[in-house]
Each structure stands twice: as structure tokens, then as C-alpha cells.
Amino acid sequence: MASDLLNLLFSFQPDLPELQEKLEYDRQARSFVSQLANVSGQHFLKGADTSQDIFEVLNPTVNSIAYTYALQARIVAAGENPKLQKNIPDQLRPGGSVWNKLALFMETFDPVQMRYVGPEWKRLVDYIERVARVMGTPGVAISPIRAGMLRLDRTTGAFTLTHLHFIRLCMETRSYVAALPILDNYIHSLPTTIPKPVLEQLEYSVPGADHTNSGEYIHSRSGHTDKITVADVQEYYLLGAMAYIGLRQFKQAKQFLEHILVTPSSNLANGLMLEAYKKWVLVSCLANGSVPPLPRTVNCAAIKQVRAASRPYEALAEAFTQIHNLPKLKSQANAGKDTWAEDGNTGLVNELRDHQYRVYISRLSRTYSAIPVSNISNFIGGSVDELTHYLEMLTDEGHLNARLERISKPEEIVVLRFFLDPTQGPLAKTEKQQQQALLGQTERTNILAEQVKSADYRLSLTKEYVEHVKRQSKKAAANAAGDAMDTTWGDGVVPEEEDMMADLH
Amino acid sequence: MDSNVEQSPFFQHQKAKGAIVVKDPPKFDLESYISNYDGAARLDRLHHIGASSTYLAIDAYRMAIAEAKRGKNVKLYLDLTEDFSTIAPNDPMASTDMAWAEQKNRAVKEEQDKLEHELKSYKNNLIKESIRMGNEDLGHFYYACGDWTNAHKAYYRMREHCTSNKHLADMTLRLVYVTIAQKAWMGAQSHLLKVDGSQLKGDEKTKLEPIVSACSGLAHMCTGNLLEAANAFIHTSPLYLTLEPAAGIRWQREVISGNDVAVYGGLCALASMDRSELQQQVLSNNDFRNFLELEPHIRRAISLFCNSKYSACLEVLEGYRTDYLLDIHLSKVLPTIYSRIRTKSIVQYFIPFSCVTLDEMNQKFQLTGEYASIEEELEDMINNNILDARIDLVDRLLISPPTNPRYNVHSDALAMAEQYDHTLRLRLTRLNMLSAGLEVRTDKGYNKEGTSTLSEGLGASLRGLGSRMGF
Numbered sequence: 001m002a003s004d005l006l007n008l009l010f011s012f013q014p015d016l017p018e019l020q021e022k023l024e025y026d027r028q029a030r031s032f033v034s035q036l037a038n039v040s041g042q043h044f045l046k047g048a049d050t051s052q053d054i055f056e057v058l059n060p061t062v063n064s065i066a067y068t069y070a071l072q073a074r075i076v077a078a079g080e081n082p083k084l085q086k087n088i089p090d091q092l093r094p095g096g097s098v099w100n101k102l103a104l105f106m107e108t109f110d111p112v113q114m115r116y117v118g119p120e121w122k123r124l125v126d127y128i129e130r131v132a133r134v135m136g137t138p139g140v141a142i143s144p145i146r147a148g149m150l151r152l153d154r155t156t157g158a159f160t161l162t163h164l165h166f167i168r169l170c171m172e173t174r175s176y177v178a179a180l181p182i183l184d185n186y187i188h189s190l191p192t193t194i195p196k197p198v199l200e201q202l203e204y205s206v207p208g209a210d211h212t213n214s215g216e217y218i219h220s221r222s223g224h225t226d227k228i229t230v231a232d233v234q235e236y237y238l239l240g241a242m243a244y245i246g247l248r249q250f251k252q253a254k255q256f257l258e259h260i261l262v263t264p265s266s267n268l269a270n271g272l273m274l275e276a277y278k279k280w281v282l283v284s285c286l287a288n289g290s291v292p293p294l295p296r297t298v299n300c301a302a303i304k305q306v307r308a309a310s311r312p313y314e315a316l317a318e319a320f321t322q323i324h325n326l327p328k329l330k331s332q333a334n335a336g337k338d339t340w341a342e343d344g345n346t347g348l349v350n351e352l353r354d355h356q357y358r359v360y361i362s363r364l365s366r367t368y369s370a371i372p373v374s375n376i377s378n379f380i381g382g383s384v385d386e387l388t389h390y391l392e393m394l395t396d397e398g399h400l401n402a403r404l405e406r407i408s409k410p411e412e413i414v415v416l417r418f419f420l421d422p423t424q425g426p427l428a429k430t431e432k433q434q435q436q437a438l439l440g441q442t443e444r445t446n447i448l449a450e451q452v453k454s455a456d457y458r459l460s461l462t463k464e465y466v467e468h469v470k471r472q473s474k475k476a477a478a479n480a481a482g483d484a485m486d487t488t489w490g491d492g493v494v495p496e497e498e499d500m501m502a503d504l505h
Numbered sequence: 506m507d508s509n510v511e512q513s514p515f516f517q518h519q520k521a522k523g524a525i526v527v528k529d530p531p532k533f534d535l536e537s538y539i540s541n542y543d544g545a546a547r548l549d550r551l552h553h554i555g556a557s558s559t560y561l562a563i564d565a566y567r568m569a570i571a572e573a574k575r576g577k578n579v580k581l582y583l584d585l586t587e588d589f590s591t592i593a594p595n596d597p598m599a600s601t602d603m604a605w606a607e608q609k610n611r612a613v614k615e616e617q618d619k620l621e622h623e624l625k626s627y628k629n630n631l632i633k634e635s636i637r638m639g640n641e642d643l644g645h646f647y648y649a650c651g652d653w654t655n656a657h658k659a660y661y662r663m664r665e666h667c668t669s670n671k672h673l674a675d676m677t678l679r680l681v682y683v684t685i686a687q688k689a690w691m692g693a694q695s696h697l698l699k700v701d702g703s704q705l706k707g708d709e710k711t712k713l714e715p716i717v718s719a720c721s722g723l724a725h726m727c728t729g730n731l732l733e734a735a736n737a738f739i740h741t742s743p744l745y746l747t748l749e750p751a752a753g754i755r756w757q758r759e760v761i762s763g764n765d766v767a768v769y770g771g772l773c774a775l776a777s778m779d780r781s782e783l784q785q786q787v788l789s790n791n792d793f794r795n796f797l798e799l800e801p802h803i804r805r806a807i808s809l810f811c812n813s814k815y816s817a818c819l820e821v822l823e824g825y826r827t828d829y830l831l832d833i834h835l836s837k838v839l840p841t842i843y844s845r846i847r848t849k850s851i852v853q854y855f856i857p858f859s860c861v862t863l864d865e866m867n868q869k870f871q872l873t874g875e876y877a878s879i880e881e882e883l884e885d886m887i888n889n890n891i892l893d894a895r896i897d898l899v900d901r902l903l904i905s906p907p908t909n910p911r912y913n914v915h916s917d918a919l920a921m922a923e924q925y926d927h928t929l930r931l932r933l934t935r936l937n938m939l940s941a942g943l944e945v946r947t948d949k950g951y952n953k954e955g956t957s958t959l960s961e962g963l964g965a966s967l968r969g970l971g972s973r974m975g976f
Contacts (some may be wrong), residue, residue, distance in 0.1 A: 260932060266947070
């Protein structure tokens with residue numbers, strides 16, 4: 001029996017020359033998966049923890065599908081849904097032998113094979129998370145899950161529930177930096193329904209094919225994710241924005257929040273949009289110095305409701321932009337203390353207050369080329385020494401393109417001198433750097449163009465679009481034929497009425 | 506006596522109100538100045554000078570009271586004497602002649618009754634021309650009494666009884682005249698447009714054009730549209746100076762004189778045009794030259810500005826500040842005009858330099874009292890994006906910032922690309938959500954329990970997160 005199993009396990013060799021044909025690869029992979037699914041878990045457990053262990057025999061990179069089932073069997077045997085720590089055997093705890101294999105597998109599996117075992121992949125990822133939580137150390141799950149996500153889809157741009165679970169873990173453990181590799185990737189597609197014939201019969205559309213866009217093999221039928229809802233997507237973006245806020249990358253945070261604000265809606269907003277809008281107002285102030293107009297694609301009626309509920313925040317932003325009236329922001333911030341605390345935004349509001357000084361000082365560079373520190377302290381208060389210290393911090397951290405000078409002509413004074421030429425000073429960018437930035441941007445734009453094309457393609461597969469095309473062509477045919485034909489009432493029923501695309505659904 | 510006038514309750518009150526009070530003697534002679542004007546304009550100007558200049562107050566009020574007594578405007582006479590009695594209580598003119606006032610009031614009332622009665626009988630006879638003239642007489646009468654609103658109404662009622670284009674034009678001119686007296690500039694502008702669009706042809710039309718352009722210049726200036734005012738004034742034909750009365754009004758004596766056109770036009774142009782425009786449209790403008798000859802110092806100021814002698818130009822203008830503050834129309838907009846000219850001079854002065862010391866600036870541009878120091882003034886100009894420069898407070902320099910167009914183009918391109926990129930991403934997200942069937946919508950039942958618990962639970966978890974993040 002064991003050798004039978006081994007024969008079966010090795011029966012799928014992705015490197016075989018005849019499998020280079022994508023359709024053939026697809027057919028074999030499918031039948032292999034359905035065969036494996038029928039093998040009882042007991043068979044996999046034979047010889048566990050000995051030299052005959054299946055894990056030793058299988059190569060996780062080459063036999064990824066088989067390896068998945070083997071891992072699955074071990075997990076099922078230990079109880080897939082442990083509630084207590086004592087229910088988890090040592091091997092499966094973080095650091096245990098099977099756990100290590102699982103973690104290694106997440107880093108090394110063959111991404112193409114993994115497209116065929118979506119549900120199993122998802123169960124493995126979920127199990128990692130569950131064990132880590134039950135063990136009280138959710139942090140240990142971050143790295144294997146992230147590796148698994150990146151391995152499956154280099155761009156991690158096809159949204160799955162795993163994205164949401166992952167960012168939740170990161171937020172709970174305050175590992176914002178760890179979340180960046182995933183957050184920095186734009187979510188270019190959401191799981192949609194792709195018609196079955198497209199997936200099975202077309203040479204370039206089967207999961208095993210060389211896709212440019214991961215949305216074509218991670219979709220609602222591939223099993224990599226459960227059904228997602230609006231709230232899932234919004235929560236992902238909100239938590240992502242908070243991670244960026246934690247890292248003080250306010251511009252990214254602002255852009256993330258905007259993704260929530262543009263959620264399509266039938267003229268009403270939900271709680272997540274409200275939360276997002278409040279944070280968006282504050283974060284825009286931190287990123288831009290003022291609140292920009294909302295993206296044009298927002299639903300106006302929904303935003304109106306949200307804005308009505310966010311007046312204190314707008315007042316705060318208004319006070320922030322009055323750069324020459326520093327006490328106003330302070331009093332506004334104090335007045336709304338309870339509101340900020342209730343919304344969990346106290347920290348951001350405090351940040352806003354600090355930031356206003358910084359904006360004030362960087363605004364000085366528009367008016368002055370050099371100014372004694374004592375003059376600044378006349379405007380904003382505080383002693384010269386404190387201010388000097390603060391300015392030193394700002395220049396060191398790269399917020400100001402300026403330097404502090406000490407002049408001792410009549411008496412010693414400290415002077416803040418701004419660099420007028422953008423190509424000079426500590427924040428200067430050379431032409432080469434600029435060019436590189438431009439090239440980088442070009443590349444990003446090209447990638448985005450590809451993603452747009454792919455989204456367009458997916459849209460063209462939807463039922464609505466097909467129906468639209470059908471109607472259009474019918475209309476065109478009617479127009480073309482209109483003059484020549486005898487237009488009697490019976491003409492409406494054309495023999496070609498039957499649904500040409502019906503087999504797609 | 507001067508100090509008495511200055512300390513008088515009237516001027517104390519004016520000062521407290523924030524009205525303009527001028528102490529220095531002006532350059533003009535009141536007698537000859539006022540002899541340029543007739544009718545309501547004369548009274549109005551005298552009143553304004555009396556109420557603004559401590560130096561001329563007594564003379565101006567005396568003349569105004571004497572003038573008012575000759576007219577029918579009893580209310581104005583009473584106001585004038587009341588003001589005057591607080592300035593110079595011992596002056597013989599200061600005591601109100603109540604007998605005259607009562608008698609005049611009665612006479613006015615009688616005249617009004619008579620005119621209204623006449624109009625009524627014309628209306629019964631249904632003769633259009635008579636009704637029109639009846640209304641016109643009533644309008645003239647109200648105007649003489651200083652009742653602008655009723656005058657306007659009476660003139661306006663003429664409209665449906667006008668039978669020729671000439672009548673229509675005359676009526677509209679009358680309306681312009683009343684609205685100017687009312688200082689209702691918006692109304693004046695709309696009436697002027699109607700005059701301009703009237704169906705008159707040939708001679709009639711050319712006669713009206715100078716009036717329209719002078720009056721619309723005045724209206725634009727008083728509403729603060731200096732560039733439009735300048736354009737209207739400088740295109741006023743010199744015919745204006747010798748024009749015969751139109752609609753029974755001698756415009757150059759009863760509304761604005763040729764000298765006014767020169768001063769108003771010159772100042773508005775200085776405040777709103779750049780050097781080449783001034784050279785081409787003002788100094789080499791044959792029409793306007795005739796006006797400028799009346800006010801040679803305005804011409805001198807403009808040519809000084811064009812020759813980049815800004816401080817000399819400002820000096821000339823400063824010299825006439827008192828005069829212009831006593832001008833009834835100019836006094837309100839004068840600070841704006843002067844500060845515009847000044848800031849423009851500073852900007853123009855700075856253009857050829859890469860660096861100027863603040864002391865030099867201070868010397869070239871004497872402070873006018875608006876700012877405590879030249880630094881503050883420059884600071885304000887920079888902050889308002891009028892002047893492109895940076896101040897070095899340490900070495901006391903005004904520095905022109907270096908420009909690096911190549912760098913700027915690169916960074917602008919980058920910023921723009923990022924912006925577009927992000928916009929596109931937002932749209933793609935939206936499109937994806939739509940195509941995945943994700944939309945915020947009202948599902949009954951689900952919404953009532955589902956979302957509320959969801960958002961509450963969510964709010965709580967966010968709060969927790971917020972505090973944990975230290976944010």
C-alpha cells in the first residue's frame with residue numbers, strides 16, 4: 001500500500017516534457033488532485049517521524065501538491081481546530097518538527113502547483129494562524145503566512161481573506177514593518193467569478209498558464225479565499241492605513257484611506273467609511289498640510305452623511321491650516337478631547353499639533369533665506385535653546401532643507417539658514433536620483449497599465465458585458481439589415497436569437 | 506483756530522468712527538477748485554471736504570450752507586448746520602435758520618402737491634408725452650430735494666411713456682445721474698450698459714459715448730475694479746471736455762470734471778498696468794493726452810514709473826495724497842490704489858537685482874505708516890505671493906531665489922505622474938469592487954442588526970488598537 005501511495009504521489013511530475021503544454025499540465029494536475037483527495041489521511045501517516053516519513057521522500061518544491069496533502073493529513077490527525085494549548089502536539093507547535101516543515105514549505109512551494117490546491121493552501125495558512133493564536137504568540141505566524149502569500153503570488157495584488165487575517169495579526173502584534181511587503185503592493189484585483197470554460201479549455205487561461213496577473217488564478221472558485229464582503233476589503237485598507245500611520249508614512253496612509261472612501265455605494269455610507277474619513281482628514285493635514293478635495297469617484301451622497309458626522313475633524317483641519325494662529329489648533333484640540341479619545345484618534349491629533357510647528361517653520365523658507373532663531377521664538381514662543389534643539393532635530397531628521405549656523409559677530413546668535421536652490425543642501429536630489437525616480441515611476445505606470453488591461457479583460461467575461469455586446473450586435477444587425485429587409489412585425493424574432501455565449505456560464 | 510477745529514467734538518466723533526480726517530493743507534485752492542462743479546456735485550464735494558479736512562472745514566461748510574440755502578434740500582441744510590455748529594459754534598452761519606426751513610418745507614410740499622396733481626390730470630388725459638414730462642418734472646423736483654429714491658422711481662416711470670430712442674436715452678442718463686448721486690455703483694453700471702446699448706445713431710451716439718465711458722470708469726473705480734476703470738477712463742474721448750449738456754445735465758460740471766478723469770484714470774492705470782502697458786496705452790494715447798495736460802503731475806508720475814524711477818514717482822503721489830483724500834470718490838479707494846502702486850514699484854524695482862540690502866530698500870521706499878518696518882512690508886508681500894524673493898534677516902538682504910527650471914520640471918512631472926497613478930488606482934479599485942459585486946447597500950434586517958453591531962464592534966476594536974498603537 002505504501003508503495004502504491006508513493007507511486008501515486010510521484011505520478012505527477014511537473015517537469016516532464018509533455019507537461020510543458022499548458023492544457024496537458026492542467027488536465028494532469030486536476031486528475032492528480034482529485035486522486036489525492038480520495039486518499040484517506042491514514043495512508044499519509046504511515047511511517048511518520050521515521051526515515052520512511054513521507055516528508056523525507058517528497059521534495060516540497062517539486063512535489064508541492066503531494067506535500068500539501070501530507071501536511072494536511074498530519075494536521076487533521078492532530079485535530080484541525082485546537083481550542084486549547086494542550087490539544088496541540090509538540091511537533092505542530094512553533095519550533096516543532098512539523099511546524100518547521102510547514103514554515104519551510106511556505107517559503108519553497110511551487111507557486112504553479114499551488115494554484116490547483118487553493119482550499120488546501122488556505123487551510124494550511126489558517127492553521128498556522130490558529131496555532132499561533134492558541135499558543136498566545138500570534139507574531140510567529142506573520143513570517144510564514146507572508147512567505148506563503150508572496151510565494152503564491154509575487155504581486156500579492158489579488159485580494160484574499162488571508163490578506164485581512166495577515167494585517168490583523170500585524171496590527172495586534174504592532175509589527176508594522178513586517179506588514180509593509182504586503183501593504184506596498186497594490187490590490188489590483190478582487191476575486192471575481194471567472195466562467196468555467198475559460199479556466200479549463202483555453203490554452204492561455206488555465207491556472208497553470210503563465211499569467212501576468214494573479215487575478216486570473218486566484219478567484220472566487222480557486223479556493224484560495226472565502227467569499228469576501230465590502231467590509232473585508234475596507235477593513236484591510238483601514239488597518240493598512242493604520243499600519244502606515246504607525247510608521248509615520250502619512251502619504252501612503254492617506255492613499256489607503258482614499259481606497260475606502262471611493263467604495264461604490266448606493267448612496268449610503270458605513271461605519272468603516274466614517275472611520276476612514278475622520279482619519280483621512282487628519283492624515284491629509286499631516287501629509288499635505290491641508291485637506292485636499294476628495295477623489296472625484298466618491299459617492300457624494302454617502303460622503304455627505306459621513307461629513308455631517310465628522311464636523312469636529314473638519315474644524316480641526318481648518319485650525320491646522322491657519323498657520324499664523326498657533327493657539328487656535330491647541331484650543332480646538334482641547335475642546336474635542338473626548339471625541340478624539342472615543343474615536344481612538346488622540347494620538348493623531350497630538351501629532352497634528354506637533355506637526356503644525358514643523359509646517360510653520362518650513363513655511364519660513366518661503367519668506368526667509370536666513371533668520372535668527374530668536375526671531376522664530378518670538379513668533380511661536382519657547383526659549384531659544386529649546387527651539388535650537390528642536391530645529392537641530394528637524395534638520396537632522398530631514399524635515400528641513402536648512403542648516404543652523406552660529407554667528408559671533410557682535411554677540412553669539414544662532415541662525416537658521418535655508419538652502420534656496422533645491423539642488424543644494426542635505427535634502428537635495430541630484431539629477432541622477434531624479435531620473436531614477438522618474439524611471440521607477442514609468443515602470444510602475446506600465447505595470448499599472450497591464451493591471452488595467454487585465455481588469456478590462458475580466459470585465460469582458462462578465463455576464464452583463466456579454467449581454468451588452470449581444471444587444472449591440474443585434475442592434476447593428478438590425479440597422480444594417482433594416483433597409484433591405486421587409487420590416488414586418490415578425491422580424492423581431494431572428495433565428496440567431498439563441499445565446500451564442502451560453503456555454504460560457 | 507486750527508487746533509480748535511481739530512479738537513472740536515465733530516472731528517473727535519469722525520475719528521472715533523474711523524472716517525478719514527486730514528490735517529495737512531491741500532495743494533488746491535478751495536474757491537477755484539469748487540468753481541469747477543455745479544449742482545449736487547458741488548454741494549456733495551463741499552460737504553465731503555468740510556467733514557474730512559480740519560484745515561478747510563470752516564470755509565467749506567460756510568460755502569456749503571450758503572449753497573444749500575439756495576436749493577430745496579432742507580434736510581441737507583439742517584444736517585450741515587448741525588455739523589457746523591459742533592465745529593464752530595460761534596460762527597454766524599452755524600445757527601439754524603428755522604424760519605427759512607419751515608417756509609421752504611411748506612413751499613416744497615406745495616410744489617410736490619402741484620406736480621402730483623398735474624401728473625394725475627395728464628394720466629386722465631392719456632397723452633403719453635404729457636405723462637412722460639410730468640414724471641420727468643417730478644423726478645427733477647425730487648432730485649433737487651435730495652430724495653434720490655423717489656427721483657429714481659419717478660424717472661423710471663417714464664420708461665413706458667417714452668416714444669423715441671432719444672427719450673429712452675435721456676431717461677437712462679437721468680437714472681445714471683441719480684444712481685451716481687446715490688453712490689449705487691452697481692445700478693449705475695447696469696444703466697450705463699443700457700445707455701451704451703441704446704438705438705441712437707450718428708451724432709447723438711458720439712455725444713453719449715464720452716459720458717458713458719467716464720461714468721463707467723467712475724463706477725468701476727468705486728467698486729474696486731481698477732483695471733476696468735483705467736481702461737474706461739483712458740478711452741474717454743476728449744470731446745467730453747467740451748460736451749453740451751445731455752439730458753439736461755452738464756456732466757463735466759455736475760458729475761465728474763475733466764481733471765477728475767485725468768486723475769482717476771492716471772491713478773487707476775498706475776495701479777493696474779505694467780510698464781509697457783502704461784507707455785503704450787496711457788502716455789502715447791492721443792485721447793487721454795488731452796486730459797493729462799490738465800493734471801501735469803499725474804503725467805509726470807506715470808512717466809517716472811515708466812522710466813523706472815519708482816521712488817520719485819511715489820514721492821510725487823505722496824505729495825498729492827491730501828488732495829486726493831479730499832476727493833469725494835477717490836478717498837475710499839485711495840489707500841488700495843496707493844498700496845498697489847507701491848507694491849508694484851517694489852516688485853518692478855527688485856526684478857533686475859539678485860540681491861538688495863534692506864537698508865537700500867528702506868531708503869528707496871519710504872515707509873507710509875502702514876507697516877512698522879520695511880522687513881514686515883516685504884514679508885507680507887512675499888507671503889501674499891506678490892514678490893518672489895527671500896529675506897535674509899542676518900545680513901539684512903533681500904535675495905532673489907535661484908531658479909532651476911530643469912529641476913522643477915522633473916519634480917513637477919514626478920508629482921503629476923504620482924498623482925495620476927494614484928487616481929487610476931482608486932478608479933481601478935472601484936471598478937474591481939463593482940465587478941466583484943461589492944457595494945454598500947441597504948439590506949433590510951442585515952443592516953439593522955448586522956452593520957450596527959459590526960460598526961460598534963469595529964469601533965471598539967479600533968479604539969483598542971488606537972490606544973495600543975500609541976496613536
